[in-house]
Amino acid sequence: MPSLGVVEVLDMKTSFDSEVAKPAMPGAGRSATIGLKRSPSRRSDLSSRLGNLIDENLAMTLQSARFTAEAYPSSTTFASLAQAEESAGNNDNAITNALKALELCAAGGDRANDDPFAARLSLEVLLRADMLDEVLAFVPRLSISSQFQVELAAILGWRGRFTEAMNQLHATKSPEREAVQGFLLLMQGEDNASVPFLRSALRRDPEDADTALNLSIALWNLGSKRKSLNAAMQARKVASGREDILSHSLELLLAEGQPARVDAEMRDLIRRGLEPSARLLILQARARIALDDVTEAVRILDRASAKATRDADTDLVAEINSNSLRLRANLGKLDREEAVARLVSLHAEYPTADVVVANLGQVVWRRAHAQSLRAAFADIEEQTTPARAAFLRYQLATLEGNNSEAADRALEWVDLEPSNGSALTAAMVAIGIGEERWNDAARYAMNVVNSGSSGTAEVNNAAYILSMAGLGDVAVDLLSSHLDGSFIMTATLGLSYLASGDIDRGMRLYREAAQAAEKRQDDSRSLMTAYQALVVRQLGLQFAADPTMVSALSLPAFPLPDNWQDRPEFLRLHKVALRHGYDWPLSVS
Amino acid sequence: MSPSPVAGAEAWIALLQAKEFHNYRLDRCIGRGAFGLVFEATNIQTSDHFAVKVLQPTTDPNHASEFHNEGVLLQHLNSSDGVINYIDGGVAIVDLPIAAGQSIPLEFRYHVLTMAGGSLDELIENPVARNQLSWVERLRFFRDAVKAIRQMHANGVAHRDLKSSNCLMLVRGNLTTIRLGDLGRAKDLRMPPSLPDEYYMTGRGDLRFSPPEHLYLQGGNAMGDFLAADYYGLGSLLVELATGQGLTALTLGNFRSVLQQSHAEQDTGFRRDLGGLSSRYRAVLLDVVSILPKSIQADAQIVLMNLANPIPGARLTASPFSRDRRSTEPLDWVLRRVDIMIKRLELEAHAASRTRQKIGARS
Numbered sequence: 001m002p003s004l005g006v007v008e009v010l011d012m013k014t015s016f017d018s019e020v021a022k023p024a025m026p027g028a029g030r031s032a033t034i035g036l037k038r039s040p041s042r043r044s045d046l047s048s049r050l051g052n053l054i055d056e057n058l059a060m061t062l063q064s065a066r067f068t069a070e071a072y073p074s075s076t077t078f079a080s081l082a083q084a085e086e087s088a089g090n091n092d093n094a095i096t097n098a099l100k101a102l103e104l105c106a107a108g109g110d111r112a113n114d115d116p117f118a119a120r121l122s123l124e125v126l127l128r129a130d131m132l133d134e135v136l137a138f139v140p141r142l143s144i145s146s147q148f149q150v151e152l153a154a155i156l157g158w159r160g161r162f163t164e165a166m167n168q169l170h171a172t173k174s175p176e177r178e179a180v181q182g183f184l185l186l187m188q189g190e191d192n193a194s195v196p197f198l199r200s201a202l203r204r205d206p207e208d209a210d211t212a213l214n215l216s217i218a219l220w221n222l223g224s225k226r227k228s229l230n231a232a233m234q235a236r237k238v239a240s241g242r243e244d245i246l247s248h249s250l251e252l253l254l255a256e257g258q259p260a261r262v263d264a265e266m267r268d269l270i271r272r273g274l275e276p277s278a279r280l281l282i283l284q285a286r287a288r289i290a291l292d293d294v295t296e297a298v299r300i301l302d303r304a305s306a307k308a309t310r311d312a313d314t315d316l317v318a319e320i321n322s323n324s325l326r327l328r329a330n331l332g333k334l335d336r337e338e339a340v341a342r343l344v345s346l347h348a349e350y351p352t353a354d355v356v357v358a359n360l361g362q363v364v365w366r367r368a369h370a371q372s373l374r375a376a377f378a379d380i381e382e383q384t385t386p387a388r389a390a391f392l393r394y395q396l397a398t399l400e401g402n403n404s405e406a407a408d409r410a411l412e413w414v415d416l417e418p419s420n421g422s423a424l425t426a427a428m429v430a431i432g433i434g435e436e437r438w439n440d441a442a443r444y445a446m447n448v449v450n451s452g453s454s455g456t457a458e459v460n461n462a463a464y465i466l467s468m469a470g471l472g473d474v475a476v477d478l479l480s481s482h483l484d485g486s487f488i489m490t491a492t493l494g495l496s497y498l499a500s501g502d503i504d505r506g507m508r509l510y511r512e513a514a515q516a517a518e519k520r521q522d523d524s525r526s527l528m529t530a531y532q533a534l535v536v537r538q539l540g541l542q543f544a545a546d547p548t549m550v551s552a553l554s555l556p557a558f559p560l561p562d563n564w565q566d567r568p569e570f571l572r573l574h575k576v577a578l579r580h581g582y583d584w585p586l587s588v589s
Numbered sequence: 590m591s592p593s594p595v596a597g598a599e600a601w602i603a604l605l606q607a608k609e610f611h612n613y614r615l616d617r618c619i620g621r622g623a624f625g626l627v628f629e630a631t632n633i634q635t636s637d638h639f640a641v642k643v644l645q646p647t648t649d650p651n652h653a654s655e656f657h658n659e660g661v662l663l664q665h666l667n668s669s670d671g672v673i674n675y676i677d678g679g680v681a682i683v684d685l686p687i688a689a690g691q692s693i694p695l696e697f698r699y700h701v702l703t704m705a706g707g708s709l710d711e712l713i714e715n716p717v718a719r720n721q722l723s724w725v726e727r728l729r730f731f732r733d734a735v736k737a738i739r740q741m742h743a744n745g746v747a748h749r750d751l752k753s754s755n756c757l758m759l760v761r762g763n764l765t766t767i768r769l770g771d772l773g774r775a776k777d778l779r780m781p782p783s784l785p786d787e788y789y790m791t792g793r794g795d796l797r798f799s800p801p802e803h804l805y806l807q808g809g810n811a812m813g814d815f816l817a818a819d820y821y822g823l824g825s826l827l828v829e830l831a832t833g834q835g836l837t838a839l840t841l842g843n844f845r846s847v848l849q850q851s852h853a854e855q856d857t858g859f860r861r862d863l864g865g866l867s868s869r870y871r872a873v874l875l876d877v878v879s880i881l882p883k884s885i886q887a888d889a890q891i892v893l894m895n896l897a898n899p900i901p902g903a904r905l906t907a908s909p910f911s912r913d914r915r916s917t918e919p920l921d922w923v924l925r926r927v928d929i930m931i932k933r934l935e936l937e938a939h940a941a942s943r944t945r946q947k948i949g950a951r952s
Contacts, residue, residue, distance in 0.1 A: 024868075026868075026872070046786075046787060047852070047855070047856050049785070049787045050787045050790065050791065050806065050852055050855065051852060053787055053788065053791040053793065054791060054848045054849075054852060056793070057791060057792075057793060057794065057795075057796055057799075057848075058796065058844065058845060058848070060794070060795060061795050061796045061797060061844065064795050065797070068710075068714060072711070072714045072715060074714060074715045074716055075716055076713070076714050076715065076716055076719070076833035076834070077714050079834070080797065080834060080838060083797070083838055083842075083843075083844075084797070086843055086845075087796070087843050087844035087845040088845070089845060113716055113717060113720070114716060114720055115716035115833065116832075116880065117832035117833060117834050117839060117876075117877075118716070118833060118834070120839070120876070121834060121838065121839065124842060128842065128843060145876050145879055145880065146879065147872065147875055147876035147879055148876060151872065174879075176875070207871070208868075208871075209867065209868050210868055238867070239864065239865070239867050239868060240862070240864050241862030241863065241864025241865035241866075241867065241900075242864070242865050242867075242868070243865065275858070275860065
């Protein structure tokens with residue numbers, strides 16, 4: 001039952017962590033290429049022959065580099081040998097030769113001995129050996145190109161050593177420094193300050209894909225969505241093979257409400273030979289969800305999961321599988337109890353993945369689940385985002401029937417995520433229905449009215465709150481433009497008429513809704529009856545009108561489900577009934 | 590031909606030294622290739638000096654095939670002045686002593702080639718020697734290599750192993766020119782592929798100079814694939830002349846990690862888009878260009894970005910300059926651009942010399 005005081009957080013919105021693009025280190029796009037289809041080497045003998053040829057080439061390279069360094073010892077040949085040794089897996093030899101080359105470079109000290117690329121090659125070998133401090137110690141003694149100094153600043157920034165990075169950058173006059181300065185500022189969260197540097201760098205070199213991507217990220221963070229998209233498209237134009245750029249641009253299109261375009265672009269890329277990565281498949285699945293094709297989205301997520309598993313990307317596997325389980329539960333393709341059990345076991349497998357717990361928090365629905373959720377939450381509480389933590393605390397309080405705590409947590413959640421429909425609904429339900437602070441709750445309900453939101457749960461709960469806050473007419477207007485034929489909205493419309501004083505019409509709508517609810521053969525009828533009894537008392541209708549008539553028109557008593565004490569939606573009403581000293585189960589008579 | 594250590598090579602050198610291969614006496618070993626030895630030799634009748642390349646008899650059977658292939662292609666290219674001349678060749682019998690008074694006859698295949706004064710790597714592997722080379726000289730060497738590759742392609746042959754150590758220097762008076770040697774991996778483009786797919790995927794050769802498609806196991810066996818690999822080789826050669834290092838060495842870092850990743854991806858049917866390497870190549874090439882004289886940086890950047898594009902097909906596109914569009918000869922635009930760069934440097938040098946003269950006259 002998606003409304004009437006039930007905050008249904010189990011919806012189609014996915015909770016993927018991979019939605020935020022990361023800045024690109026200038027000039028380092030090597031690992032971010034997209035994949036194209038090719039026939040896998042099904043024959044293991046081909047794979048084995050390829051392996052042999054790879055070993056031969058590595059050996060040949062090492063042999064040649066060793067002989068050359070022996071025959072013509074110089075910074076040039078030692079640097080080359082360092083790289084060949086590193087590639088052969090001889091790390092100690094690699095470091096020894098890199099240091100030898102660097103000493104020769106540093107000892108030269110005049111233009112005749114200048115060998116900046118031997119220095120560069122050797123420093124890169126040391127950097128890959130995680131010897132950044134040794135590299136920094138050598139740099140002042142070497143004649144290295146300003147381009148490499150700028151790259152070094154970017155590496156320092158990437159490792160979070162911003163002060164050293166800026167010092168390194170200030171030591172160069174390279175025109176490329178602006179791109180790195182922008183990158184460093186972006187890495188430190190100074191989006192506004194980064195934009196002029198990135199813009200200027202991009203004007204100087206329009207084909208610098210890393211800077212275009214970084215500019216797009218900065219502009220997006222600043223809320224300039226159109227400009228951000230333009231910069232992302234510029235990056236895509238000059239680096240069509242970069243997966244980070246492709247996925248960032250698709251992410252922006254999704255956020256801009258263009259899922260059809262994302263889906264069309266993905267289909268086109270796949271038709272042209274793209275072998276999508278797990279992250280690109282996630283984007284396509286999210287587009288299909290936005291297009292209301294959840295069944296296809298789940299199929300795509302299955303493929304994404306297989307790829308992430310193959311790549312041994314455990315964080316991504318946890319992310320995809322937990323979202324997939326939740327979507328299946330939402331589609332009704334997986335029993336919700338089974339979904340809870342599988343998410344609990346997924347959490348045991350990936351105990352640090354907070355996304356699994358977030359999805360578990362959306363699937364749990366009984367008080368009995370609170371224990372599992374609380375245990376899982378304790379594992380990730382320190383590392384999860386504040387909004388996710390607020391949601392999980394709200395969900396725990398709700399499951400345990402703690403109305404007061406649920407209201408506090410719902411407020412915390414909606415403050416952190418004011419545009420999240422589920423957070424808004426949670427605030428209205430917890431403050432209004434749970435705590436009966438109707439005027440406070442009405443502020444959030446009016447947000448729904450003013451925003452023109454069309455979400456069923458938001459609209460229905462807003463109408464409920466407005467009715468109870470004395471704004472029955474506003475509630476009737478709101479509901480009238482959103483009626484979807486569901487018994488839930490019909491019942492809430494009945495409530496709105498009751499609140500407006502039209503008892504006869506209100507009760508009639510309630511009865512229509514109750515008949516429809518009874519066909520569902522679940523606990524909707526029982527909950528609806530309890531709600532009607534509560535609102536009749538809260539509105540004081542038994543005093544304002546003929547009590548016999550009210551009693552005659554109202555829904556007849558309906559038994560509570562056997563497990564009502566395990567059901568948060570009944571526990572919430574029970575708490576309210578206790579507060580007022582009403583009989584339980586609630587009834588009009 | 591830069592020597593490389595081959596197991597047992599010393600024993601073969603000792604055996605062959607001073608032996609006569611028909612009309613040629615092997616004087617001294619001047620180089621060792623992957624599967625052969627190179628001797629300076631004297632023609633017994635004319636006393637002229639030549640280089641004799643000898644195939645070691647203990648090597649892989651594939652090497653014999655490559656050695657034979659090299660001989661055939663060198664003869665085919667004998668009219669090209671960009672390729673080392675093939676003079677003669679055949680099989681010589683040399684007795685290998687196995688015990689006192691006993692020996693067994695061994696067959697040695699050999700090619701007789703024009704004697705070169707050395708190879709280009711000898712000049713650039715030492716930073717002092719490299720820094721003494723003027724940019725005009727370096728560009729002239731590069732131009733010779735471009736011209737040689739253009740001739741080879743026009744004759745239906747791809748070199749496939751372009752690097753400074755395979756650029757042989759011929760000295761005639763004051764003029765040193767480059768000729769390409771070591772055609773062991775060359776491909777006759779008129780013939781269908783003769784090796785299993787994996788040989789073309791990986792390329793085979795020194796990884797420091799290999800095109801990226803070979804490190805990502807995406808090398809192909811079509812004519813365009815071979816031509817694109819040679820174009821990359823030219824770009825890498827210009828980088829070597831400027832820096833002493835191969836372009837792939839400067840861009841791809843740890844070869845093993847790239848190869849292992851590619852091998853794993855090949856097994857699962859994943860093919861990486863080489864366009865994703867553009868940023869890295871761009872950064873390195875800009876760094877290389879930054880050490881060139883200012884007046885030629887723009888042209889050199891365009892030449893390098895085109896020849897060394899990580900996407901093989903993109904290397905083969907027409908000239909980026911509209912004035913070259915009428916030319917139907919591939920690489921003509923590169924030669925023209927190199928000529929412009931040389932001319933510009935010469936004019937600068939001339940202007941500088943005149944300025945110095947004026948200053949000298951005033952003082």
